[in-house]
Amino acid sequence: MTNPIFATRILAGKTALVTGATSGIGLGIARGLASAGANLLFGGFAKPEEVAALSAEFSTFGIKAVFSGSDMSKPAEIAAMAELAVTEFGGIDILVNNAGVQHVSPVEDFPPEKWDLILAINLSSAFHLSRLLFKGMKARQWGRIINIASAHGSVASPFKSAYVAAKHGVIGLTKTLALEGAEFGITANAVSPGYVLTPLVEKQIPDTMAARGLTRDQVIRDVLLHAQPTKQFVTVEQVAAACVFLSTGAAAQINGANLAMDGGWIAQ
Numbered sequence: 001m002t003n004p005i006f007a008t009r010i011l012a013g014k015t016a017l018v019t020g021a022t023s024g025i026g027l028g029i030a031r032g033l034a035s036a037g038a039n040l041l042f043g044g045f046a047k048p049e050e051v052a053a054l055s056a057e058f059s060t061f062g063i064k065a066v067f068s069g070s071d072m073s074k075p076a077e078i079a080a081m082a083e084l085a086v087t088e089f090g091g092i093d094i095l096v097n098n099a100g101v102q103h104v105s106p107v108e109d110f111p112p113e114k115w116d117l118i119l120a121i122n123l124s125s126a127f128h129l130s131r132l133l134f135k136g137m138k139a140r141q142w143g144r145i146i147n148i149a150s151a152h153g154s155v156a157s158p159f160k161s162a163y164v165a166a167k168h169g170v171i172g173l174t175k176t177l178a179l180e181g182a183e184f185g186i187t188a189n190a191v192s193p194g195y196v197l198t199p200l201v202e203k204q205i206p207d208t209m210a211a212r213g214l215t216r217d218q219v220i221r222d223v224l225l226h227a228q229p230t231k232q233f234v235t236v237e238q239v240a241a242a243c244v245f246l247s248t249g250a251a252a253q254i255n256g257a258n259l260a261m262d263g264g265w266i267a268q
């Protein structure tokens with residue numbers, strides 16, 4: 001799937017690492033960056049045949065694409081991914097921390113191991129990859145860190161204690177990275193979608209139906225899109241377009257921002 005907005009290959013010569021790029025938003029971002037000419041180190045969980053199909057698809061953009069199956073909840077595997085970036089590409093110019101998971105439960109029943117897992121994948125993996133790739137960006141005097149946060153990085157919803165805490169943390173981490181990279185040509189920004197109809201959202205519909213005793217249509221209309229004033233899901237292509245723009249020279253002075261893409265949700 002090509003993204004015609006970025007047919008100009010404005011990112012040719014750059015290399016992007018996108019975590020969680022085998023599904024949903026991360027896959028859309030990987031397609032957007034590849035179509036703009038960036039080489040790709042793409043991560044996530046997928047079957048070997050799915051990885052082969054994605055690698056073949058990304059290669060049609062005329063770029064080099066390498067897969068890493070590193071588990072973002074395990075710091076040693078994250079370090080292995082960063083090492084792969086150096087051996088395969090000599091480093092990373094554009095880091096998109098996107099991998100994320102969700103669990104929906106009242107706080108009194110929230111399993112502590114789910115809390116730990118969500119914090120590890122949704123927040124700590126962004127710290128680890130930033131930590132490991134920052135030195136190379138500094139040496140090249142150019143870098144882009146894009147953290148996929150969420151409207152839940154600014155406001156809360158019930159039953160999502162770990163996710164909301166992790167996403168608020170991601171926005172704080174982004175601001176700190178922005179200050180540390182500012183004089184080295186490195187920008188760090190958060191992109192915060194409202195609801196995007198991806199497998200992550202699909203999976204929480206049954207949990208929310210159970211937690212609140214609602215039908216599927218009621219969950220979509222009255223819970224998911226309740227706070228999204230446009231009453232429309234955000235698309236992965238829209239998020240990808242924002243990430244490509246943030247990766248260009250035109251965005252060099254956008255630093256430490258939290259770009260809300262939520263139809264007006266957090267404006268309320």
Ligand code: NAD
Binds near residue numbers: 022122198
């Ligand atoms: P998704 O479930 O479609 O994709 C998640 C990706 O992360 C997959 O590629 C999966 O393999 C990968 N992943 C999960 N656990 C992993 C692990 N331990 N190690 C490595 N990779 C792992 O989800 P999505 O909806 O595309 O969400 C992507 C990001 O966007 C998440 O950070 C999510 O919080 C954020 N987000 C999503 C929405 C939405 O409505 N879908 C809204 C705001 C923010």
